[in-house]
Amino acid sequence: MATASLLLAVISLLGAFDIAYFHWYRCRLADRAESRFEGWLHVARGFIYALQLALVPNVQLHGAFYAGFVALFVADIGVAMADVAVEPTSRRSQGGLPGGEYLMHIVLSVLVGAYLHAIALDSLAWRHLPAAVVYAPAGVPGWLRGLLGLMGAGAALVAMVEGLALVERRLPRPVPIHVRVRLRTTVERLWEVTQDHRLHPSWDHRFSRIFMLGEVIQTGTAMRYEKDLLGLTIRGGGRYKLHRPCQQSTFEFWSEDPRSLIRSGVGLWLYRPAADGAVEFSTSYTYEVRWGALGRWIDRAVFRPLFQRETERSFRRLAERYFPEGASGVAGARGRKPARLIDGGCLVS
Incomplete structure (x- = not known):
């Protein structure tokens, strides 16, 4: 032979x-x-x-x-x-x-x-x-x-x-990540805490550092972020697509680092006063991945469920650290979606 x-x-x-x-x-x-x-x-x-x-x-x-x-x-x-x-x-x-x-x-x-x-x-x-x-x-x-x-x-x-x-190409597109929490505070105070990029990594551990590329945060302001993971530093960038103080932040984000599974994405933060005097803080975001079919399977099986869980944990950490006077719990899993804004938004469930 x-x-x-x-x-x-x-x-x-x-x-x-x-x-x-x-x-x-x-x-x-x-x-x-x-x-x-x-x-x-x-x-x-x-x-x-x-x-x-x-x-x-x-x-x-x-x-x-x-x-x-x-x-x-x-x-x-x-x-x-x-x-x-x-x-x-x-x-x-x-x-x-x-x-x-x-x-x-x-x-x-x-x-x-x-x-x-x-x-x-x-x-x-x-x-x-x-x-x-x-x-x-x-x-x-x-x-x-x-x-x-x-x-x-x-x-x-x-x-x-x-x-x-x-097989993956025949599956439905992954759903966006949805999380919300109801806090005993004012919209102004919640906005102040969550929009401070220096405080952000202290409660949202998806980021290690955030750097704003402008003195004033407004529509069009750019940012850079870093995430330390297993001895590596993954870097990316972002931009505010729509910024309405005390109402809404819509932003896009991306990473050109080939080690990052996430290639690009879009997200939304909403601030809504509730009838009982509390404030509902909610997010929806989704993203595209790199590494082809392998990346899409990793995202479906591991990464997206992990992000859903970590975002819920981040919102819980925000409530416990900065608003200990009371929160009604974090919702987001199993399709419990925050309200969606049509004006300026680009997220589809």
Whole structure:
């Protein structure tokens, strides 16, 4: 299997370039609804190649097991034919396959033909042997078997990531984070405390430091923020989109730091006097993440629930530290939303 294994290594390297450059970078297939079926075909082919990369340099399937070996390559050919059939529809809005990808597919087709021929020459005799699965790496250099093993793990990982991306794109968008608290104070006092950027990190531990880039906070004022996390300092910026004293602050925020999961977002603070003399302080915010499908899954599973909890804890800390005379508790989980302002707002539940 030395020749077949070497051809498989070349095919896998070219296939990895095809996926990374054309599927992900040039055509962004995972983001296109019309390319979803093609994406699932690529997921299937990724797992098929992961099996081939594990079996071809290491294992012989004799007798009845040989049918399973043949079925693996029949499945590969079937997926490849289906891929060719759906590509005209999948790529129509992009003007068809890029010229470089078309050339890449021709080269890969020739190499796959040579690979299947080498596989047939080396394996046909197995069907006449007693049924057995035999570990037989003889003839394939150790370095090549190691390389193919790494490629197989990579192919399975890429297929899993592509599958998760396709599933994630069908899920509803994550809901914004909502939190509110009712405090025994005046609107003016609450505004004074919460709008002081020097006090802000003392009760809102989502931030370690906030720096205002202007002497007066008003619509258009910019800020910088820092968050210390696990020995790192994550930096970002923000801007007040609408600032109405004692009523509302609408702001946008972002981070150009590649270590930050959050790419950009928008948030809203509302201050509403209540009939019983208390004040309701509420926030709603949401954001977009980086790191592609992996980032979106991390956000859904870990980050957004953590932010919901930490925002609730921050509001509780605000009440206990600065308004100990009484609060009616923090609400926000399970869809208990603060009131939404249409004027100047941009948050949608």
